[in-house]
Amino acid sequence: MSQPLSDRTIALVKATVPALEAHGLDIVHEMYARMFRNPDIRDLFNQSHHGDAGSQPRALTGAILAYASNIENLGALAPAVERIAQKHVGLQILPEHYPHVGKALLGAIKAVLGEAATDEILEAWGEAYWFLANILIAREERLYTEQKTADGGWNGWREFEVVDIVRESSVINSFTLRPTDRRAAMAHKPGQYLTFWFEIPGHPAVKRNYSISAAPNGETYRISVKREPHGLASGWLHDTAIVGTRLRVAAPAGEFFLEKHDERPVVLLSGGVGLTPMVAMLEALVEGGAELPVHYIHGTHDRTTHAMRDHVRALAAQGKAVRVTDFHQTPLPDEIAGRDYDVAGIITDEWLIASTPVATADYYICGPRPFLRHAVSALSLAGVPASRIHYEFFGPADELLAA
Numbered sequence: 001m002s003q004p005l006s007d008r009t010i011a012l013v014k015a016t017v018p019a020l021e022a023h024g025l026d027i028v029h030e031m032y033a034r035m036f037r038n039p040d041i042r043d044l045f046n047q048s049h050h051g052d053a054g055s056q057p058r059a060l061t062g063a064i065l066a067y068a069s070n071i072e073n074l075g076a077l078a079p080a081v082e083r084i085a086q087k088h089v090g091l092q093i094l095p096e097h098y099p100h101v102g103k104a105l106l107g108a109i110k111a112v113l114g115e116a117a118t119d120e121i122l123e124a125w126g127e128a129y130w131f132l133a134n135i136l137i138a139r140e141e142r143l144y145t146e147q148k149t150a151d152g153g154w155n156g157w158r159e160f161e162v163v164d165i166v167r168e169s170s171v172i173n174s175f176t177l178r179p180t181d182r183r184a185a186m187a188h189k190p191g192q193y194l195t196f197w198f199e200i201p202g203h204p205a206v207k208r209n210y211s212i213s214a215a216p217n218g219e220t221y222r223i224s225v226k227r228e229p230h231g232l233a234s235g236w237l238h239d240t241a242i243v244g245t246r247l248r249v250a251a252p253a254g255e256f257f258l259e260k261h262d263e264r265p266v267v268l269l270s271g272g273v274g275l276t277p278m279v280a281m282l283e284a285l286v287e288g289g290a291e292l293p294v295h296y297i298h299g300t301h302d303r304t305t306h307a308m309r310d311h312v313r314a315l316a317a318q319g320k321a322v323r324v325t326d327f328h329q330t331p332l333p334d335e336i337a338g339r340d341y342d343v344a345g346i347i348t349d350e351w352l353i354a355s356t357p358v359a360t361a362d363y364y365i366c367g368p369r370p371f372l373r374h375a376v377s378a379l380s381l382a383g384v385p386a387s388r389i390h391y392e393f394f395g396p397a398d399e400l401l402a403a
Contacts, residue, residue, distance in 0.1 A: 090195035152184030188252035271367030
């Protein structure tokens with residue numbers, strides 16, 4: 001258990017907020033440069049989120065600033081701490097990695113702020129860093145234990161093989177994975193993701209998270225992957241993976257998942273490849289015999305990019321109270337409303353508020369950042385409490401609560 005932060009440390013850290021607002025991104029870039037001199041530390045991270053245009057440095061800058069600003073009220077950061085812990089478990093971050101990060105952070109603060117980073121300031125930030133690190137280490141230890149002791153669970157990297165590949169749309173393929181040891185596969189919570197370690201010739205180790213797009217069955221997982229422009233891992237999966245390809249996989253993780261629902265309607269709202277966790281949730285709800293209304297709402301460009309449409313419609317037919325509404329932003333000339341899609345255009349605030357039970361429903365939302373921010377903002381302004389708005393998107397959590 002970490003000792004409480006001293007009043008002096010709290011005051012000194014809060015005093016650095018203006019400097020962090022002015023120079024935080026420079027500090028983070030310097031911190032990563034120092035960390036990545038060690039290949040073992042570099043390989044822990046998703047490199048596609050780094051670099052001058054990367055989103056991870058901005059996300060970490062925001063997180064450090066939020067920590068400094070709320071250091072006397074850390075309860076406000078509890079959801080962010082849980083998200084970080086879940087990501088760390090997927091990436092196999094261990095206690096022995098934390099000293100490298102702490103050393104890099106303090107070194108970066110000193111390098112960027114120069115004489116303004118006094119010994120007092122550095123000592124305070126060292127104490128603050130280890131206070132938060134110990135909270136994360138304790139939470140991650142519990143998560144690792146839960147994974148290891150679950151039926152079919154494991155720690156570290158487990159080998160899976162691709163047993164089926166389905167082309168879902170012009171940009172999305174589904175890959176079904178089975179453990180090569182033929183033992184059980186840990187039951188995930190619908191909405192969670194798997195973390196993969198790819199070894200692609202000519203590149204350092206690549207780690208990616210992909211949401212599981214099927215309900216738990218104890219035997220296999222399914223991921224549905226969009227080919228991203230210049231996407232190293234997604235391109236490799238689409239072009240190279242075949243039935244029989246073997247992959248290294250960490251146990252399911254993630255704080256975004258379907259809660260048990262017995263009293264309230266559920267709205268599953270997605271844009272683009274954000275449908276992947278929603279399909280897993282929909283399968284689980286239908287298989288569980290959910291009797292309360294389930295609204296599945298999805299937006300995509302047109303018929304060619306619309307993944308898993310027939311599968312979703314089949315699930316809706318099996319469900320007791322499932323309503324599906326598909327939006328095509330720019331329907332193709334030969335598309336027919338009512339056959340290929342339900343509504344032309346984007347999912348508007350007005351339609352969402354008028355067509356879903358905002359007074360009672362739990363909302364699960366996944367999609368690109370602009371889509372997510374817009375939906376969360378609209379629902380919040382309509383009076384839906386934060387406790388009934390659950391969301392996930394693919395990438396670091398910068399601007400997560402901007403709405």
